[in-house]
Amino acid sequence: xxxxxxxxxxxxxxxxxxxxxxxxxxxxxxxxxxxxxxxxxxxxxxxxxxxxxxxxxxxxxxxxxxxxxxxxxxxxxxxxxxxxxxxxxxxxxxxxxxxxxxxxxxxxxxxxxxxxxxxxxxxxxxxxxxxxxxxxxxxxxxxxxxxxxxxxxxxxxxxxxxxxxxxxxxxxxxxxxxxxxxxxxxxxxxxxxxxxxxxxxxxxxxxxxxxxxxxxxxxxxxxxxxxxxxxxxxxxxxxxxxxxxxxxxxxxxxxxxxxxxxxxxx
Amino acid sequence: xxxxxxxxxxxxxxxxxxxxxxxxxxxxxxxxxxxxxxxxxxxxxxxxxxxxxxxxxxxxxxxxxxxxxxxxxxxxxxxxxxxxxxxxxxxxxxxxxxxxxxxxxxxxxxxxxxxxxxxxxxxxxxxxxxxxxxxxxxxxxxxxxxxxxxxxxxxxxxxxxxxxxxxxxxxxxxxxxxxxxxxxxxxxxxxxxxxxxxxxxxxxxxxxxxxxxxxxxxxxxxxxxxxxxxxxxxxxxxxxxxxxxxxxxxxxxxxxxxxxxxxxxxxxxxxxxxxxxxxxxxxxxxxxxxxxxxxxxxxxxxxxxxxxxxxxxxxxxxxxxxxxxxxxxxxxxxxxxxxxxxxxxxxxxxxxxxxxxxxxxxxxxxxxxxxxxxxxxxxxxxxxxxxxxxxxxxxxxxxxxxxxxxxxxxxxxxxxxxxxxxxxxxxxxxxxxxxxxxxxxxxxxxxxxxxxxxxx
Numbered sequence: 001x002x003x004x005x006x007x008x009x010x011x012x013x014x015x016x017x018x019x020x021x022x023x024x025x026x027x028x029x030x031x032x033x034x035x036x037x038x039x040x041x042x043x044x045x046x047x048x049x050x051x052x053x054x055x056x057x058x059x060x061x062x063x064x065x066x067x068x069x070x071x072x073x074x075x076x077x078x079x080x081x082x083x084x085x086x087x088x089x090x091x092x093x094x095x096x097x098x099x100x101x102x103x104x105x106x107x108x109x110x111x112x113x114x115x116x117x118x119x120x121x122x123x124x125x126x127x128x129x130x131x132x133x134x135x136x137x138x139x140x141x142x143x144x145x146x147x148x149x150x151x152x153x154x155x156x157x158x159x160x161x162x163x164x165x166x167x168x169x170x171x172x173x174x175x176x177x178x179x180x181x182x183x184x185x186x187x188x189x190x191x192x193x194x195x196x197x198x199x200x201x202x203x204x205x206x207x208x209x210x211x212x213x214x215x216x217x218x219x220x221x222x223x224x225x226x227x228x229x230x231x232x233x234x235x236x237x238x239x240x241x242x243x244x245x246x247x248x249x250x251x252x253x254x255x256x257x258x259x260x261x262x263x264x265x266x
Numbered sequence: 267x268x269x270x271x272x273x274x275x276x277x278x279x280x281x282x283x284x285x286x287x288x289x290x291x292x293x294x295x296x297x298x299x300x301x302x303x304x305x306x307x308x309x310x311x312x313x314x315x316x317x318x319x320x321x322x323x324x325x326x327x328x329x330x331x332x333x334x335x336x337x338x339x340x341x342x343x344x345x346x347x348x349x350x351x352x353x354x355x356x357x358x359x360x361x362x363x364x365x366x367x368x369x370x371x372x373x374x375x376x377x378x379x380x381x382x383x384x385x386x387x388x389x390x391x392x393x394x395x396x397x398x399x400x401x402x403x404x405x406x407x408x409x410x411x412x413x414x415x416x417x418x419x420x421x422x423x424x425x426x427x428x429x430x431x432x433x434x435x436x437x438x439x440x441x442x443x444x445x446x447x448x449x450x451x452x453x454x455x456x457x458x459x460x461x462x463x464x465x466x467x468x469x470x471x472x473x474x475x476x477x478x479x480x481x482x483x484x485x486x487x488x489x490x491x492x493x494x495x496x497x498x499x500x501x502x503x504x505x506x507x508x509x510x511x512x513x514x515x516x517x518x519x520x521x522x523x524x525x526x527x528x529x530x531x532x533x534x535x536x537x538x539x540x541x542x543x544x545x546x547x548x549x550x551x552x553x554x555x556x557x558x559x560x561x562x563x564x565x566x567x568x569x570x571x572x573x574x575x576x577x578x579x580x581x582x583x584x585x586x587x588x589x590x591x592x593x594x595x596x597x598x599x600x601x602x603x604x605x606x607x608x609x610x611x612x613x614x615x616x617x618x619x620x621x622x623x624x625x626x627x628x629x630x631x632x633x634x635x636x637x638x639x640x641x642x643x644x645x646x647x648x649x650x651x652x653x654x655x656x657x658x659x660x661x662x663x664x665x666x667x668x669x670x671x672x673x674x675x676x677x678x679x680x681x682x683x684x685x686x687x688x689x690x691x692x693x694x695x696x697x698x699x700x701x702x703x704x705x706x707x708x709x710x711x712x713x714x715x716x717x718x719x720x721x722x
Contacts, residue, residue: 050605051551054551054605054608057608057609061611070356070359070361070362070363070387070450072450072614073449073450073468073469073499074452074468074499074501074518074558074614075611075614077496077497077498077499077518078518078554078555078558078614080497081497081554082551082552082554082555085551085554086551
């Protein structure tokens, strides 16, 4: 059919030309100019860093995009294709092998899981809980999977991960399962909010160790989705299913009103 | 390069664009619901419809020319406003369905009433717009307010007569085409047969009959058996203006497929595939994203197709599948900024494009409230701005220029000063005259050719 392969025909890009042309100076616009072929060779680590940064950014975007409203499928597909391109290039480069040899298949799954650290409460992070929220892939690996996740924040994913990520990101075909997954994701968001009743999106992320990620990037990824206000509605919708020992009665009542409001308006 | 040559028919004087009217609140009063999400002229240009994020449709009507009020000629006044779509909640997926109007398409007028289709992400609705300017008076049994008369007071028989009344515009929903789409509807297109129309979402295209709401035919389905294999989605589609069996759809990989409904019931196999091989010297991780086609429009003649991707507009000849016949750079200075634009999601912005009535000029929007016009004959182009500051009523629009370093003229704007939150995504061109409607956030600008407006 018309599904054309993404893999470029040439195994390597001409890094020199790229830097001379400024094509790859993407994430660091405004930084010092890299001139000349010699500088191009010196800049190779910088290229890898940029590429890694682009990969991280893309994975963050994919994770964030299905939190509140139904994700924009076109955007998700384009980002996922970008991730795949980077991963394929890294495989050809040999840089992918390097990362893979550091871990078993199981551990690399955990690394992917750890990208959704954004939705975990700090308590969960400390416990190193396995987060089921973003995973139809968790279902796939259920039989042989240890339920702990590594503390590393590396986002290098296994070759299989983009495929699983894809199915996870836009697999809306199984509504029950996805509702369950989404419900769990909401629970996580809710739990995070429970801890300190934040009023803004910034508070949601403030407890997260974001030293690896640029907070702006995360929020920018978030900004493309509409209606932050609806976060309230969705949280309260899931609240009856979450048992929280430290919730106070007042907030329960407000949430109840909120639920009724939503049900009535719908 | 003089902008004045853009749009001028050969041998005639140039087109000077001037602001004719501006509708919408000042920018500090914007609420998200007021953001205009689609603009569409009807087939005569008499009516102009806009849809917004809040699910409302506003229809403007052009004032007829009259010698009595020469300065009000051709003004578009609000004709009707109605709530087309409401927000919904999909309980099965625990997700909201936005009420934002994605597209409006007018049906060709067949009687005194006007009809249009409006759609959000999931549901298409057919609306009928009728005028009432007379009402019956002089009933025998009822009085003016409709209360029953005391029969003893009725002494003679009268025939009710129609008396003029203030014009009332009534909008009624005639059909609701629901539950046809699992994914988000991105385009609708009315067939030239005036009986059917199609709606396209990310993975499927459905054919509907305008009178039948409980079923539709699926004519394109690109959903893979395994969703993990999904790498391409449908981004836009349109019926051919004259051949009721032909339609085109564009994809996120930058290809166009022309399909013939006579060939088979399921048009997964295209009749023609239009694809330009990518330029290896420009290859980057963003190549695919910027090649994604955000809009496709047939020319009025039906001989060409216009596509918009992130950095260019392209004209394709239906007879040539290997490459476009014309390519115009909209804002090539963004090519070195793609990473930043990817980071802030601007790279996913979907710009629309438009033909003028004679297919000689094409138009599309850009950032900083700029919009661009390309004259296919003279090969000249112009950048204009839709903003309150730079548009005084009836003053001719001054062409704008973006400088990329090097020499900078006065009034030039540098690439780094561009406001990427001010994007002109939706534009429309009057079917026959030099009148354009530009949507800038919550504001609707209508520009006219100065010569055009002075003549009336």
